[in-house]
Amino acid sequence: MSFTIAIDGPAASGKGTISRAVARAFGFEHLDTGLLYRAVGRRLLDGVEPLEAAQTLTVDALDESVLRTPEVAEAASKVAAIPEVRAALLDFQRAFAQRAGGAVLDGRDIGTVICPEAHVKLFVIASAKVRAERRHKELRAAGHDVSLEEVLEDVRARDARDMGRADAPLRPAEDAETLDTTAMDIAEAVARAVALVEARL
Numbered sequence: 001m002s003f004t005i006a007i008d009g010p011a012a013s014g015k016g017t018i019s020r021a022v023a024r025a026f027g028f029e030h031l032d033t034g035l036l037y038r039a040v041g042r043r044l045l046d047g048v049e050p051l052e053a054a055q056t057l058t059v060d061a062l063d064e065s066v067l068r069t070p071e072v073a074e075a076a077s078k079v080a081a082i083p084e085v086r087a088a089l090l091d092f093q094r095a096f097a098q099r100a101g102g103a104v105l106d107g108r109d110i111g112t113v114i115c116p117e118a119h120v121k122l123f124v125i126a127s128a129k130v131r132a133e134r135r136h137k138e139l140r141a142a143g144h145d146v147s148l149e150e151v152l153e154d155v156r157a158r159d160a161r162d163m164g165r166a167d168a169p170l171r172p173a174e175d176a177e178t179l180d181t182t183a184m185d186i187a188e189a190v191a192r193a194v195a196l197v198e199a200r201l
């Protein structure tokens with residue numbers, strides 16, 4: 001039997017770190033669905049039409065090192081507002097969720113659209129300021145020369161686009177458990193998430 005965990009939330013809320021740790025704790029497979037949209041966004045920057053990019057996406061295009069840049073994040077959130085692009089990425093995500101050993105998917109619409117029947121749904125949030133500080137640290141560590149103000153502006157713009165779009169907007173599923181990581185460190189957030197999953201296994 002498959003067991004599916006849906007983890008959604010805004011940029012830099014901690015959902016990626018939490019998802020990887022939860023997958024490791026239970027021996028489940030993990031899919032960061034943001035990488036799918038980032039890969040399509042990357043190809044848009046290269047001049048490829050978004051729908052064509054989504055339809056021809058391959059797993060080796062999901063190379064994190066080239067996809068974790070502010071430009072690609074911005075392009076990703078633009079292509080993510082196109083309903084045909086979202087539709088083209090749906091089957092791959094649903095098939096992944098059915099993996100026999102259990103699956104953790106993280107993104108924006110996993111609990112609401114991709115896996116409405118998920119066994120556990122978490123909605124991870126944190127204040128925009130704290131999220132911008134976390135992302136700023138990561139980007140600086142990776143050698144990107146950006147100011148905290150720029151990152152905060154990007155985070156706010158991406159939130160507005162992800163929450164405001166008509167198709168699959170970012171919002172918690174009715175049966176999702178909200179995890180506010182504003183005042184938590186990584187270890188605490190992971191421990192909370194693992195405990196929430198354990199209670200439902």
Ligand code: C5P
Pocket residue numbers: 011012033034035037038073076077078080106107108109110158162
């Ligand atoms: O999670 P990450 O920041 O990598 O996602 C990049 C962008 O991809 C998001 O801002 C969002 O617009 C889009 N996305 C989405 N649905 C998902 C995952 C990501 O629309 N399930």
